[in-house]
Amino acid sequence: MKKLSLSLYLLIFAFIFPINAQTDKETINSIFENAVTDYTAYEQLRYLCKNIGPRLTGSPQAAAAVEYFFQELQNMGFDTVYLQETTVPNWIRGEKEVARIISSQFGTTEMHAAALGLSVETGIKGISAEIIEVKSFEELAKLGEKNVKGKIVFFNRPAFTTHYQTGAAYGGAVEQRTWGAVEAAKHGAIATIVRSVGTGKDFYPHTGVMRYKEGIPKIPAIAISTNDADILSQQLKAEPGLKVYIRTTCKQRADVKSYNVIAEIQGSENPNNYITVGGHLDSWDLGEGAHDDGTGVVQSIEVLRLFKELKIKPKNTIRAVLFMDEEIMQRGGASYAEQAKRNNEKHLFAIESDGGGTLPLGFSIDASDQILSKIQSWQDFFIPWGIYSIRKGGSGVDVDPLKGYSIALGGLIVNSQGYFDLHHAPNDVFEMVNQREMQLGAAGMAALIYLIDKNGLE
Amino acid sequence: MKKLSLSLYLLIFAFIFPINAQTDKETINSIFENAVTDYTAYEQLRYLCKNIGPRLTGSPQAAAAVEYFFQELQNMGFDTVYLQETTVPNWIRGEKEVARIISSQFGTTEMHAAALGLSVETGIKGISAEIIEVKSFEELAKLGEKNVKGKIVFFNRPAFTTHYQTGAAYGGAVEQRTWGAVEAAKHGAIATIVRSVGTGKDFYPHTGVMRYKEGIPKIPAIAISTNDADILSQQLKAEPGLKVYIRTTCKQRADVKSYNVIAEIQGSENPNNYITVGGHLDSWDLGEGAHDDGTGVVQSIEVLRLFKELKIKPKNTIRAVLFMDEEIMQRGGASYAEQAKRNNEKHLFAIESDGGGTLPLGFSIDASDQILSKIQSWQDFFIPWGIYSIRKGGSGVDVDPLKGYSIALGGLIVNSQGYFDLHHAPNDVFEMVNQREMQLGAAGMAALIYLIDKNGLE
Numbered sequence: 009m010k011k012l013s014l015s016l017y018l019l020i021f022a023f024i025f026p027i028n029a030q031t032d033k034e035t036i037n038s039i040f041e042n043a044v045t046d047y048t049a050y051e052q053l054r055y056l057c058k059n060i061g062p063r064l065t066g067s068p069q070a071a072a073a074v075e076y077f078f079q080e081l082q083n084m085g086f087d088t089v090y091l092q093e094t095t096v097p098n099w100i101r102g103e104k105e106v107a108r109i110i111s112s113q114f115g116t117t118e119m120h121a122a123a124l125g126l127s128v129e130t131g132i133k134g135i136s137a138e139i140i141e142v143k144s145f146e147e148l149a150k151l152g153e154k155n156v157k158g159k160i161v162f163f164n165r166p167a168f169t170t171h172y173q174t175g176a177a178y179g180g181a182v183e184q185r186t187w188g189a190v191e192a193a194k195h196g197a198i199a200t201i202v203r204s205v206g207t208g209k210d211f212y213p214h215t216g217v218m219r220y221k222e223g224i225p226k227i228p229a230i231a232i233s234t235n236d237a238d239i240l241s242q243q244l245k246a247e248p249g250l251k252v253y254i255r256t257t258c259k260q261r262a263d264v265k266s267y268n269v270i271a272e273i274q275g276s277e278n279p280n281n282y283i284t285v286g287g288h289l290d291s292w293d294l295g296e297g298a299h300d301d302g303t304g305v306v307q308s309i310e311v312l313r314l315f316k317e318l319k320i321k322p323k324n325t326i327r328a329v330l331f332m333d334e335e336i337m338q339r340g341g342a343s344y345a346e347q348a349k350r351n352n353e354k355h356l357f358a359i360e361s362d363g364g365g366t367l368p369l370g371f372s373i374d375a376s377d378q379i380l381s382k383i384q385s386w387q388d389f390f391i392p393w394g395i396y397s398i399r400k401g402g403s404g405v406d407v408d409p410l411k412g413y414s415i416a417l418g419g420l421i422v423n424s425q426g427y428f429d430l431h432h433a434p435n436d437v438f439e440m441v442n443q444r445e446m447q448l449g450a451a452g453m454a455a456l457i458y459l460i461d462k463n464g465l466e
Numbered sequence: 467m468k469k470l471s472l473s474l475y476l477l478i479f480a481f482i483f484p485i486n487a488q489t490d491k492e493t494i495n496s497i498f499e500n501a502v503t504d505y506t507a508y509e510q511l512r513y514l515c516k517n518i519g520p521r522l523t524g525s526p527q528a529a530a531a532v533e534y535f536f537q538e539l540q541n542m543g544f545d546t547v548y549l550q551e552t553t554v555p556n557w558i559r560g561e562k563e564v565a566r567i568i569s570s571q572f573g574t575t576e577m578h579a580a581a582l583g584l585s586v587e588t589g590i591k592g593i594s595a596e597i598i599e600v601k602s603f604e605e606l607a608k609l610g611e612k613n614v615k616g617k618i619v620f621f622n623r624p625a626f627t628t629h630y631q632t633g634a635a636y637g638g639a640v641e642q643r644t645w646g647a648v649e650a651a652k653h654g655a656i657a658t659i660v661r662s663v664g665t666g667k668d669f670y671p672h673t674g675v676m677r678y679k680e681g682i683p684k685i686p687a688i689a690i691s692t693n694d695a696d697i698l699s700q701q702l703k704a705e706p707g708l709k710v711y712i713r714t715t716c717k718q719r720a721d722v723k724s725y726n727v728i729a730e731i732q733g734s735e736n737p738n739n740y741i742t743v744g745g746h747l748d749s750w751d752l753g754e755g756a757h758d759d760g761t762g763v764v765q766s767i768e769v770l771r772l773f774k775e776l777k778i779k780p781k782n783t784i785r786a787v788l789f790m791d792e793e794i795m796q797r798g799g800a801s802y803a804e805q806a807k808r809n810n811e812k813h814l815f816a817i818e819s820d821g822g823g824t825l826p827l828g829f830s831i832d833a834s835d836q837i838l839s840k841i842q843s844w845q846d847f848f849i850p851w852g853i854y855s856i857r858k859g860g861s862g863v864d865v866d867p868l869k870g871y872s873i874a875l876g877g878l879i880v881n882s883q884g885y886f887d888l889h890h891a892p893n894d895v896f897e898m899v900n901q902r903e904m905q906l907g908a909a910g911m912a913a914l915i916y917l918i919d920k921n922g923l924e
Contacts, residue, residue, distance in 0.1 A: 041628040047667070169902070170499040172851050207902070209505070367825060367881050369852065393630055394827065396854045423825050423881065425902040444627070444665070444883040 036389045036455045039314050043451035049306035050443040057296035057438035065290040065333040066098030066264045073289050074267050081271040091267040094343035096333040098264045102257030110251045114243050119236035122213040123256040127229045134255030135199050145191045157196030163188045164203045174207050174424045181205045189229040190221045199228045203237035208429035211235050215292050216432045217336050268340045269330040277323040283457050284327045284358035285311045288334035295436035303365025303446050305330050310450035322461045331406040345409035355414035357460050360404030365446035366423040370397030375416035379465050386459050395452050415465050494847045494913045497772050501909035507764035508901040515754035515896035523748040523791040524556030524722045531747050532725050539729040549725040552801035554791040556722045560715030568709045572701050577694035580671040581714040582687040592713030593657050603649045615654030621646045622661045632665050632882045639663045647687040648679045657686045661695035666887035669693050673750050674890045675794050726798045727788040735781040741915050742785045742816035743769045746792035753894035761823025761904050763788050768908035780919045789864040803867035813872035815918050818862030823904035824881040828855030833874035837923050844917050853910050873923050
């Protein structure tokens with residue numbers, strides 16, 4: 009036999025060069041290229057934002073989001089799709105809030121306001137009282153009970169925006185929202201108004217969670233927009249003793265049952281080893297929860313879609329987890345970690361996308377220096393796709409309970425410049441999301457998971 | 467004298483460490499920090515977009531933009547502010563275009579259309595003819611006169627969007643817009659319809675300039691939105707021989723006088739050496755010309771504002787140039803280079819911002835390898851501000867006529883993911899611009915100019 013038949017040639021060729029013997033570079037490029045041209049996740053996000061809408065933890069909309077994605081993930085044909093029970097708070101906003109400056113000099117000014125999550129209500133009659141402005145808890149403490157008692161404390165320290173990462177601006181101001189009511193109540197205040205913790209100059213109020221402390225009276229807390237905060241501050245300067253009227257009817261109801269939604273592609277070699285990618289399904293209720301965190305949800309699903317579509321067979325099980333209740337009590341994240349430990353699952357890596365679906369710029373890695381170095385050694389795969397910074401740092405609220413249990417944790421770092429203009433605010437809507445930017449983020453996480461799955465971390 | 471007085475200490479201290487003896491790192495950080503917290507440029511952009519609006523080369527609005535910035539730059543107190551004459555085309559869109567599919571099967575479909583810049587009109591009666599779809603000039607040539615004559619050619623090659631830089635997608639499709647009418651007319655077509663050269667899936671038509679060639683009949687050319695292009699293509703598949711009606715009343719009038727607007731901070735050592743930063747003042751007329759290129763205009767002014775505000779005294783003269791007529795004939799850029807050469811000005815560097823006012827990611831440098839290396843040696847100043855890529859590449863249409871004359875040219879590289887969703891389209895509006903992203907771009911150019919001014923390029 010002097011001549012091999014064509015089919016025999018092909019057979020030998022296929023044996024020597026198996027079909028999936030792509031280089032890592034080719035695989036990673038195909039992940040990005042497939043992602044930016046695909047609209048599955050973007051259309052899921054549209055449905056979530058426009059057909060389900062805002063989905064406060066414990067609300068019917070949050071339950072609808074669970075149901076929608078449970079069906080959607082089954083339709084997409086992943087190996088396993090299931091719900092993981094958790095118990096979540098059920099705080100209800102009630103009627104549209106009223107916040108009104110009553111000035112003898114400037115007349116009446118209606119402000120754009122929103123009750124903070126977990127706040128008690130003023131009740132239907134509202135509260136009218138003198139306002140006192142402070143920029144810090146120290147300033148408040150110096151004023152003391154004699155200046156504060158019976159008044160409404162107005163926390164007006166702006167987010168300092170000089171840092172490149174706007175998260176730093178947020179982090180520097182958010183204590184006023186979270187702990188302002190506790191600090192004010194210590195000195196006898198009857199309510200608090202906080203300047204919205206955001207980077208924009210506009211009329212959008214930004215809500216967010218606040219906390220009470222046992223033994224300290226629970227007083228109502230609202231946020232007003234940054235522009236309204238400036239107006240209130242100006243009027244107060246011109247007219248000390250100025251009064252403000254606020255009215256909220258928010259209520260805390262009994263906890264309800266809810267779920268994380270989980271889908272898996274089973275690992276071919278180590279099905280009981282897990283790599284998790286997640287975002288949170290619940291959102292605040294003023295906008296549509298598009299960037300916070302609809303994008304993280306659909307990106308997590310997109311990671312699985314990319315593996316399936318590109319026929320990448322992972323060694324370890326890849327899980328997309330749509331966490332419930334990130335915004336209020338973080339019960340979904342806690343339940344997920346508890347369950348993992350109870351089942352003795354081995355967790356290699358868990359990454360979260362909860363900084364908005366904007367242009368991805370890097371990964372924040374919470375792991376030993378050795379593991380960080382290994383991940384950084386893959387940097388060159390990512391640079392052509394704009395992901396240039398792999399650095400040590402935190403992960404995210406929902407995967408953090410796995411800390412010390414998972415070998416490494418991670419967070420997707422994205423363009424944060426506009427995020428705190430819309431964070432927890434009415435303008436966090438679908439239209440603010442760019443399909444390509446969101447998909448690049450999903451592809452970045454898929455590529456990182458591909459490399460970790462293939463090479464391990466240790 | 468055993469003890470120096472405090473004032474004497476201070477005097478000696480001030481002598482050894484002059485007040486402005488900041489390190490480069492401190493100066494550059496102060497440029498970025500000042501920029502992201504300042505709203506001067508953002509408010510100028512708002513005025514340009516909302517009070518002046520779209521400003522087609524040669525239009526009264528373009529003249530109003532010249533007048534506004536001439537006044538504004540004088541008010542800002544720069545050393546020199548002047549107008550530089552140029553002569554520009556005066557193409558007028560006329561009435562809202564009509565583009566209508568007339569199908570026996572699907573009924574009548576109105577498409578979202580816009581005449582291409584410099585196109586001749588169909589006239590008030592419009593043109594109704596059979597449509598023929600092609601994806602390339604090669605396909606068109608194969609079809610030849612027997613299939614094309616008397617018909618409307620529909621160029622429907624989409625922008626391929628797999629590349630990270632969307633400019634590549636645009637570049638791969640734009641010949642259909644620029645030269646489609648010439649190619650179609652060669653084979654006897656009577657008009658052309660081009661799929662909008664954009665990355666979005668929506669109903670926005672994207673205009674842009676087209677060209678004719680001497681000796682080839684001038685036929686009308688319009689763009690339709692990408693969604694309309696898909697609809698037209700589907701209907702045509704189902705119904706070969708489908709007819710389309712189009713009507714445009716655009717007209718080419720005689721050239722008019724116009725201006726580049728120029729402001730300078732004079733160099734303290736070499737006032738006749740120039741560093742230029744520019745953007746273009748004219749825009750297409752469907753949106754507000756916000757990202758294209760209102761942001762480039764106000765960023766260029768911002769560079770000067772930052773030098774002045776931070777009391778950075780440049781050795782060389784720093785010039786902000788607001789170019790006229792980038793979109794149609796690029797006469798402003800040509801006039802600027804001619805004038806520079808006529809006056810024997812020494813040009814060190816000219817950088818342009820014309821890719822949108824989005825997150826800055828790098829600089830494209832058009833210079834020798836040696837100069838590129840010198841600029842790359844400054845990389846570490848920029849990384850904390852997200853500018854991680856300094857690479858060889860082109861500059862921009864308006865500064866390019868200085869090529870071979872200026873020691874180096876440059877372009878600001880920004881996040882391009884969303885740019886071609888709104889480029890030349892109705893959604894290029896002020897609301898799409900984020901103040902911080904735009905200001906980071908301005909600061910990046912200011913910092914680069916600061917380093918070039920201080921250290922030279924050779």
